[in-house]
Amino acid sequence: MRFIHLADVNLGAVPDRGCPWSEKRENEIWETFRRVITGIRENPVDLLFIAGDLFHRQPLLSELKEVNELFASIPKTRVYLMAGDQDYMKIDSFYRTFSWASNVVFFAEEKVACVKDEKLDVYVYGMSYEHPVITEDLYAGIRPENKEGIHILLAHGGDRQHCPLDAAKLAAAGFDYAALGHTHAPRVLIRDRALYSGAPEPLKPNDFGEHGYIEGRAENGRIKTSFVPFSMRTYQQLLLNVNTESTQLSLEDNLKEELFKRGGLNIYRVILQGKRKPELLLIPERLKAFGNITEVLDETVPAYDLEALQRQYAGTLIGDYISYFQGKNRNTVEEKAMYYGLQALLETSV
The missing domain is CATH 3.60.21.10 (Metallo-dependent phosphatases)
Known part of the structure; x- marks a missing residue:
């Protein structure tokens, strides 16, 4: 049977x-x-x-x-x-x-x-x-x-x-x-x-x-x-690694290569991870144009030299902010919060 x-x-x-x-x-x-x-x-x-x-x-x-x-x-x-x-x-x-x-x-x-x-x-x-x-x-x-x-x-x-x-x-x-x-x-x-x-x-x-x-x-x-x-397509999570050499163009090229390897019919959630140049302004939405992509999550953080910044801004709000987080065993959320806050403080300072 x-x-x-x-x-x-x-x-x-x-x-x-x-x-x-x-x-x-x-x-x-x-x-x-x-x-x-x-x-x-x-x-x-x-x-x-x-x-x-x-x-x-x-x-x-x-x-x-x-x-x-x-x-x-x-x-x-x-x-x-x-x-x-x-x-x-x-x-x-x-x-x-x-x-x-x-x-x-x-x-x-x-x-x-x-x-x-x-x-x-x-x-x-x-x-x-x-x-x-x-x-x-x-x-x-x-x-x-x-x-x-x-x-x-x-x-x-x-x-x-x-x-x-x-x-x-x-x-x-x-x-x-x-x-x-x-x-x-x-x-x-x-x-x-x-x-x-x-x-x-x-x-x-x-x-x-x-x-x-x-x-x-x-x-x-x-x-x-x-x-x-038996399905015609699958949903997949696609991780793209970002480093200090990455650019918007290089990310787009990497994504196109990965989509070609995995199959153009499949549907993807793209996650950007790693440390990027602080001055690099990523445009995640542009990545959606290259395939069946439901969302792009930008989890990158700026590649700051925290110790150098702490010394440079000692005695200021920025220095105190870095010291507060440096003394903690940070989880993922706190890590992101630290970098977002630090970037905002530095841009305000400039």
């Missing part, structure tokens, strides 16, 4: 709204979902689990029809689907009245139900959100109905506002596998037994790392899983 575990697809999301590439990202989220279905069509799996938030918001009827056509195109695969906190079933949700393809099982209540797949002797347990916030662990106390067959829990949540999940309780419950959703990053709660697949495509600038889905198979009565990277 083989399966694919997806979650948090978030169809309809527009990551980095307002950025030049945001419209492409909206389309890419759909395209990645279609690619998963195409892969199943070419190399069928027995089961497809979607652990909530297939949509980023209430699905349109036309969107449900498109998704249903995709599911119908993989008739050999049984699809198990639930609504999560983003696409929860409102009173007037199209989820409530939609007729799914014969190979789709949609959990239509905010109460855990069990569906048996007679062909595979697999029992799947799941429910859908009917509210955007659920503070109670509705999965607590749910146990496999009998000892025979394979028992799989489809669950969405894990924080205080969305069905708090307890790893120890999940382990004690006795499920062969828990297909979890809600977090955008892949995460192992219990090896081969309880995993968050993460979102197939990254959705926010902080969604660093690989994204994709979980593939699993039953071997000798046990579930074995592997993570499959």
Whole structure:
């Protein structure tokens, strides 16, 4: 028995709204979902689990029809689907009245139900959100109905506002596998037994790392899983080192070189670090013109000779200011505060 575990697809999301590439990202989220279905069509799996938030918001009827056509195109695969906190079933949700393809099982209540797949002797347990916030662990106390067959829990949540999940309780419950959703990053709660697949495509600038889905198979009565990277792009943090020889032009050249190495499709947060010439005026915003860059953080500090300045300005406010900080074991914030304040004092003095 083989399966694919997806979650948090978030169809309809527009990551980095307002950025030049945001419209492409909206389309890419759909395209990645279609690619998963195409892969199943070419190399069928027995089961497809979607652990909530297939949509980023209430699905349109036309969107449900498109998704249903995709599911119908993989008739050999049984699809198990639930609504999560983003696409929860409102009173007037199209989820409530939609007729799914014969190979789709949609959990239509905010109460855990069990569906048996007679062909595979697999029992799947799941429910859908009917509210955007659920503070109670509705999965607590749910146990496999009998000892025979394979028992799989489809669950969405894990924080205080969305069905708090307890790893120890999940382990004690006795499920062969828990297909979890809600977090955008892949995460192992219990090896081969309880995993968050993460979102197939990254959705926010902080969604660093690989994204994709979980593939699993039953071997000798046990579930074995592997993570499959599948996203079209990734968010990455790019550090650019600055020194006293750096110029705006050299930084721009370094950035272009790094973007070429890492891939122009990816999306970056650029952080400038190091000590620069005090007189160098950096223009971080200019760096955004060279690629898909969400923000540029300037964490550089001027390369002052603190001891020389302390001697030069002894007995003045500037000298006292340096002495105050020199006598401290400075953390990162205090280090930056010292340099910013010192630069302001020196410019005022001049």
